[in-house]
Amino acid sequence: MGFIGNESLQAQSKLPEVYLVDGLTLLSAREAYAVGGGEYKQAIETLLRDAAKALKAPQTSVMEKPEAPPSGDKHDYMSVAPYWWPDTTKPSGTPYIRRDGEVNPEHDIIGDRVRIGRMMGDVRTLALAYYITGDETYANNAIARLNVWFLDPPTRMNPNLKYAQSIKGVVEGRGIGIIDAHGFRDVIDAMQLLKGSKSWTPEIDKGMRDWFAAYLQWLCESPNGKEESDAKNNHGTTYDVQVSSIALYLGKRDIARQISLAAGEKRIAVQIEPDGSQPLELERTKSWGYSVMNIDALVNLALLARQTGVDFWHFSTNDGRCIQKAIDFLLPFALDSKQWQYKQIEPMDRNRLYAILRIAVSTFGETKYRSACERLYVPEIRSSRTFLLLPNDSGKPK
Numbered sequence: 001m002g003f004i005g006n007e008s009l010q011a012q013s014k015l016p017e018v019y020l021v022d023g024l025t026l027l028s029a030r031e032a033y034a035v036g037g038g039e040y041k042q043a044i045e046t047l048l049r050d051a052a053k054a055l056k057a058p059q060t061s062v063m064e065k066p067e068a069p070p071s072g073d074k075h076d077y078m079s080v081a082p083y084w085w086p087d088t089t090k091p092s093g094t095p096y097i098r099r100d101g102e103v104n105p106e107h108d109i110i111g112d113r114v115r116i117g118r119m120m121g122d123v124r125t126l127a128l129a130y131y132i133t134g135d136e137t138y139a140n141n142a143i144a145r146l147n148v149w150f151l152d153p154p155t156r157m158n159p160n161l162k163y164a165q166s167i168k169g170v171v172e173g174r175g176i177g178i179i180d181a182h183g184f185r186d187v188i189d190a191m192q193l194l195k196g197s198k199s200w201t202p203e204i205d206k207g208m209r210d211w212f213a214a215y216l217q218w219l220c221e222s223p224n225g226k227e228e229s230d231a232k233n234n235h236g237t238t239y240d241v242q243v244s245s246i247a248l249y250l251g252k253r254d255i256a257r258q259i260s261l262a263a264g265e266k267r268i269a270v271q272i273e274p275d276g277s278q279p280l281e282l283e284r285t286k287s288w289g290y291s292v293m294n295i296d297a298l299v300n301l302a303l304l305a306r307q308t309g310v311d312f313w314h315f316s317t318n319d320g321r322c323i324q325k326a327i328d329f330l331l332p333f334a335l336d337s338k339q340w341q342y343k344q345i346e347p348m349d350r351n352r353l354y355a356i357l358r359i360a361v362s363t364f365g366e367t368k369y370r371s372a373c374e375r376l377y378v379p380e381i382r383s384s385r386t387f388l389l390l391p392n393d394s395g396k397p398k
Helices: 009-014 023-033 040-057 113-133 136-151 174-179 184-193 202-221 223-228 234-249 253-271 287-307 323-334 350-364 368-376 379-383
Strands: 078-080 162-165
Touching: 009 202, 023 040, 023 113, 040 136, 040 379, 113 136, 113 174, 113 184, 136 184, 136 202, 162 174, 174 223, 174 234, 184 234, 202 223, 202 234, 223 234, 234 253, 234 287, 253 287, 287 323, 287 350, 323 350, 323 368, 350 368
Parallel strands: 078 162
Antiparallel strands: none
């Protein structure tokens, strides 16, 4: 439930039962909103502007795609691989060929990827706005969107991603496509926040649990799910995060704990070198972004592992491979004290490391992370959603 520290038992008892955002910060923001917002005022104003837009956004479902997947059933989710393009040397353009890091516009046009992203983002925004303000309007809208996407028979998505990230002329769907639903981790936390709403009925609760139970079974037992579980790079890590968050939501702590116990040897020992580098991410054309992405997933996995009594934060191999080493490897590049030597076909967003460093301050308590946060801090952070979700320390220079 976030970073509790030495707060009173009374404060702890009020914390929202979330897994990947800081419950104490959310509680503090909600209490501050009741008296005008305090230090969270700008961030709450940003959130409520976003929520106002979400309220006006149309409902969306998998049924809106213009063509059905190979199953012939539009209720099945479908998407196309982002980095695969027509082969211009072939009259038909097929089979498609890979251009790593270069996104084919079809990725955002064909299938359901944009729609699922919009749904997940709107639900998260509205759930946060409901928790902070207590306004049932936000909860009603968020729950309606969940109902349309997951439960209502005419529009519901079948609980599988069999046809995710297909490649024309190559494959109808891939395990790698499971990352399309990585945002389900945020939907889980959103549902935890919505449970206090009058609109969160027993029927909705049972329906969502049944859907995610079926989906979890598919993740664990399908060929696509097993393929993604075996992935060595960020795909394997994000798979673990998705499975663990769903398992915890369903009360299947044994599944989440099993993943947590295995992740040290299965993820850290394979992905991180003794110097903290991540070769499988550094070989990509967007090496900085993928390196940060995988650390973010490892951090999330550590937060979930804590829920099962496993200390994944401090796991280390005999030769020193660990999460902290991976953070330390990227730190001088984020602070611009070293030049990034790896392939990066788009500008580096050094501030992507900021949220991870804020969590590192709270977890490891080392001054170098606080100092890095202070150097990366920009005033806009106080008006961003990030300020409502991370450990209750602004990272602002004192």
